[in-house]
Amino acid sequence: MQNKGLIKLFAILFGLVSLYQLSFTWFAKNVTDDAKEFAIEKAAGDATQIARFERIYLDSVANDTIVPLFNYSYNDIKDKSMNLGLDLKGGINAILQVSVKDILVGLSNDSKNPVFREALETASAKQKSSNQRFLDIFFEEFETASNGTVKLSDPSIFGNKSLSDKITFRNTNDEVKPIIEEEINASISTAFQVLRNRIDKFGVTQPNIQRIGTSGRILIELPGAKDVDRVEKLLQSTAELEFWEAYKNVDIQSFLYAADAKTAELFATEEVADTASTEENLDDLLGEVSDSITTPTRQNRLFAYLYPNVAQNPQQASSLIGQAAVADTAKVNAFLANKDIRALLPSEQRYAKFLWDAKPNGEILGLYAIKSNREDIAPIEGDVIDDARQGFDQFGNNPEVSMKMNSVGTKLWAKLTTENANGGFVAVVLDNEVHSAPRVGDPILAGSTSISGGNMTITEAEDLANVLKAGKLPAAAHIVQKAVVGPSLGQKAIDSSFRSFGLALILVLIWMVFYYGKAGLYANIALAVNILFLFGWLASFGAVLTLPGIAGIILTIGMSVDANVIIFERIKEELAGGKGLKEAIAGGFSFKGALSAILDANVTTFLTGVILFVFGTGPIKGFAYTLMLGIVTSFFTAVFITRIILNWSTNKNSSLTFNTNITKSWFQNINVDFLKKRKIAYAISGLIILGGIGSLFTNSLNYGVDFVGGRSYVVKFENAMNASEVAGTLKDVFEDAPEVKTYGAASQLKITTKFRIDEDGNTVDDEVRDLLFTGLQTYLPDGMTLDQFKVDYEGPRAAGIESQIKVEPTIADDIKTAATWAIVGSLLVVFLYILIRFRKWQYSLGAVTAVFHDVLIVLSIFSLLYKVMPFDMEIGQSFIAAILTVVGYSLNDTVVIFDRIREYTNQHSSWKFNRIVNSALSNTLGRTINTSITTLVVLSAIFLFGGDSIRGFMFALIVGVIVGTYSSLFIASPIMYDTTKKLDEGKK
Known part of the structure; x- marks a missing residue:
């Protein structure tokens, strides 16, 4: 054999390099084993505290030297150790779909052209049952809807000022299409980079993010991530930051009283909506309530759902105009969006829009009235933010996010705060949620501000700062496939x-x-x-x-x-x-x-x-x-x-x-025709x-959610379960009986349902999971809470969700x-x-x-x-x-x-x-x-x-x-x- 010396050298070197690389995993495992022992000892039998003490230990040794020979700390070796996937370490895997529809709307400057809008809506409907890209469907539908009468380069569509250097009215549709495709690809690349920047700051070890072809989909894997809600919010937030002037409660309360009377008149004969708080009075949620506003019976009027923040004198002026139970916010939105109700707004308030707090206080959300305009464009937007950091308020107690603006933002911020000095209110709005709406004292000339209040935790403040620093997504992104282990x-x-x-x-x-x-x-x-x-x-x-x-x-x-x-x-x-x-x-x-x-x-x-x-x-x-x-x-x-x-x-x-005494005659002298x-x-x-x-025609195959779409949960129980009985029980909450089968042990079931799979949004996912919890009540331990049932619960439990996956029909x-x-x-x-x-x-x-x-x-x-x-x-x-x-x-x-x-x-x-x-x-x-x-x-x-x-x-x-x-x-x-x-x- 030629070059055997070189092969030996290569093998030895490669072997040494392999041992060197694997040693990091060994050292890291020793540290985590020590952390587990420390946590078990400190928890003193309280298993719910083990994970917390384990994190405390690992944080305390993060910068300690673990490998003296190379002066490597625990953080160094943790990053170099073997990456474990979600199914081995637990965590979250998600595929996000960046909305090409939203990108097209943005490129068109929110065009209201009827042909453009018709093509968008038709393409959206067809996308649900098609394997084609949304952009290709849109182009086809635009040709059909326009019938040659309108071009993509029309000034009311893509021939606008923002694209004037690339598209003119003389361009044909075939010339415009590759330009639009290029713009969309650039937007998706921007979205990818924004998400990468957010994830890099998230704090999980060895995350994975990659684009999937040209579909606008982005795969994200976060091994070890446990807080599902936090991850979903981080990934799907568009980070559209806006600064608006806010109305005072004293300015808007006359309208609210008029709106309450009008809703009582308009909707008196309609049935009251069935909401979570229907069976309880708002005073149970909000404290004492004026008898003139709430009554023992639920009425179909605004103040049955919204408790106004009434100012008795100018000193009680506030940007908070009212409060409502979280479950009632949709009803309030519907009332306030009614054209007859909006007609009651004074002419100077006709563009007012109503936004809710970003985070509830218990089960209650605050409502704000924003001074919007005909174009609904904020005086200051998030592109002026140069830096954002998590910090604490002036007393050092409450977390906040400090922001620093660029020169343009500094001038705009000085103008806005000057105009509202000595008693005006400015709302900081992120993704149409109010994070704070403080009173402005003196003008702020230094181009700095902060987001505080709202019972924000340190983690939430860190996430918000990271999102703002990474920048906003060019279009909405929603999770089309999600697996949580x-x-x-x-x-x-x-x-x-x-x-x-x-x-x-x-x-x-x-x-x-x-x-x-x-x-x-x-x-x-x-x-x-x-x-x-x-x-x-x-x-x-x-x-x-x-x-x-x-x-x-x-x-x-x-x-x-x-x-x-x-x-x-x-x-x-x-x-x-x-x-x-x-x-x-x-x-x-x-x-x-x-x-x-x-x-x-x-x-x-x-x-x-x-x-x-x-x-x-x-x-x-x-x-x-x-x-x-x-x-x-x-x-x-x-x-x-x-x-x-x-x-x-x-x-x-x-x-x-090359054999043994037993096998030496095996397979010898064989001659088979x-x-x-x-x-x-x-x-x-x-x-x-x-x-x-x-059988394939009659019995078919057992297609999983990967191929047909749906939600699938692996649920552990205390005792052996009857799959057919559980399926029958869950039929009452899911309308149709889900597919239920034993998964491994007799006490573990895999439950798969297509219930509401065509609906988007985290709230739908949460509602389906909550219905599952409700439907399984008779099989779960007495006193088990929803939090204990969730997949990301870390404490000891006899039952609960072990893993879950969601796949939307389009990606299936x-x-x-x-x-x-x-x-x-x-x-x-x-x-x-x-x-x-x-x-x-x-x-x-x-x-x-x-x-x-x-x-x-x-x-x-x-x-x-x-x-x-x-x-x-x-x-x-x-x-x-x-x-x-x-x-x-x-x-x-x-x-x-x-x-x-x-x-x-x-x-x-x-x-x-x-x-x-x-x-x-x-x-x-x-x-x-x-x-x-x-x-x-x-x-x-x-x-x-x-x-x-x-x-x-x-x-x-x-x-x-x-x-x-x-x-x-x-x-x-x-x-x-x-x-x-x-x-x-x-x-x-």
Whole structure:
């Protein structure tokens, strides 16, 4: 072997670098273990305080030197340690959709052109059931609505002043479209950067943010994040900061009294809205209330919902004009938006708009009247803010956000505060919520101000400062897909994953020594080096380790022995042919020996990993990444490290065998006529596939929320649960019975519903979760609160949500489309690769037919069995990962056999083709079965001892490996043979 000194040097250096990178994870784990011990001791039995004391400990040692040799603190090593994904650490995964519709409205300067507005609304409606981009649908609908009468470059649409340097009235629609697309892409890029800046300040370790194609979607992963509400607010806030003059309560109270009388007149005959506070008087919420305003009975008038802040004298002037229960704010908004009510406003107040506090005080929100204008443009906007920081008020008690303005803002702020000095009020409004509306004393000339009050916590002040500093989003963004994994479920996933990982590794090591003796021991050393390289690479490049990623690593371990198996089997053949040990080893590692088959098998599997990485998202990318990386490291260690060890052994004159006394006669002198049995195999496969197709039409598949949209919750209970009974109970709150099934343990259920999935907003998500809590009351422990039921609850509990996922229908359609293209793309790429390598389309046809056969059978089995198997068999992104892994494995098997067929064709030109094919199948049978057994042992260990969330994934792989082994012997090669029989006939 040439350059073995260089290979040794590289292996040693790479090994040292891997150990160095992994050491950070080890040191960090020691610190976190100490933190847990400290927290348990300090909590003194109060489990709810453990997490708090753990954070206190970690904060206290954040800057302490942990690795004296390199002077690294805990913060340093924490950032360099292994990244754990959401399913292992808990946390939040979200896909945000930046609103292209809002960007278009902004580019048009909020155009009111009827054709433009009609195209927008129609496109919005069609987007819900289409896989097309919103922009493409909008362009199509604009052409239809305008019918050639209006152009996109019209001055009332995109031919406006702000785009005048790019678009003129003379531009055609086809000329305007790429300009608009470019502007939208720039806005999405801005949104991406704004979100990245916010997340960088959020405080989670190793967050992940990436754009998804050109769809306007942004993937965000926050491992370890627990406060769901805080994350959602941080991500979806547009950060549209405005400074407005606010009316005094004394200025607006006459209107409020008139509005109350008018609502009583207009709505006296209507039923009172059913709100959360209908059964209780407002004085229970607000304290004492004047008898002239509220009555013991609920009336359908403004003051039945809004308690006005009445000023008895000028000294009681305030920017707060009233208060209402949170549940009643929608009713108040409806009253105040009524045209007959607004007609009561004096002419100088006709543009007034009413906004609520950003944060309730208990269950109460304050209402403010803002001095708006015809254009609804604030005197000062957030683009004048240069800096924002969290601080404390002048007494040092209450958190606030201090802001510093640029020169333009300083002048505008001085003007605004001067005009309102000595008693006026200025409201600081963020995303149409009032954060503060203080009285202005003296003019502020220094260009500084602050946001305070509202019971703001330090964390909320920090988040608000970060949002303001990062800047505003160019358009609204809302969460179209969200997965939340609770910390307890994440810990269970870690435990089960590493338990199955250890068992699988031990089984593989034992099998290799059992089958190959001392050579198997050397292969195990190479495998250990492979694992070191693999984890070292993951740690070095900041890859995120997920549950599917661990599955990919374990599968890589099972498949990585395949290269050693191919080499050892080839060496045994060379020895059987009369060569000496050194010559046999050299022949086994040569390109004419095992190397060609290993290279082809690894490249085809790697290509399927590439397809999976391109089309997958989140954890699926993690699986694909570790699979591809594992293929690279296993190839290197099998081809180079194993050979170095074997050469060292032979140079030491050590006795070396490639079998044991038990296995030395296994798979020897096999001569099976596989082709003679191909028609029986065709019939068996045909019957299974026909039965599966029939089941697919009648029984369908168990599509998960990834593919159909919806909300899915994994809920833990105290006792074993009856899924059918729970589904019936929840029908009362969800209108239709949700899908409920046992998930792992009998006391754990997976509840999936499409209830209100078409509605946007965090409030809808919260309401659906609250309804779930209400519907499950009879099954939950007595006295359990909603907070204890939530997924992000950290204290001890006997029941509650362990994880939850939400996928909107539009993105579900996109996921299905991407999955289809992933499978089709993998088949096409493999077909072309095999065609290039073997130079005959018959080989490509045989391989692709076998893969298609394997996919159909796995789908058929899932369709036939998903209603009876005791574990989750959903069809989602993980299942697509399993299918593509099956594709890679099946091709691996098939290519090794095809490589031997090609070799025999060149060596034995006098043989008939059927003899060549049968001989190749027989001589590679030992390798085929050995690899299959090793892989199945690994997969079975994960299936039995891995987490519940991965069991269906493993089952698909187990079925795929069995079917893939069968198809490489009885489908791929026979199909290839049947299409090339003329070669055989020409030799008769």
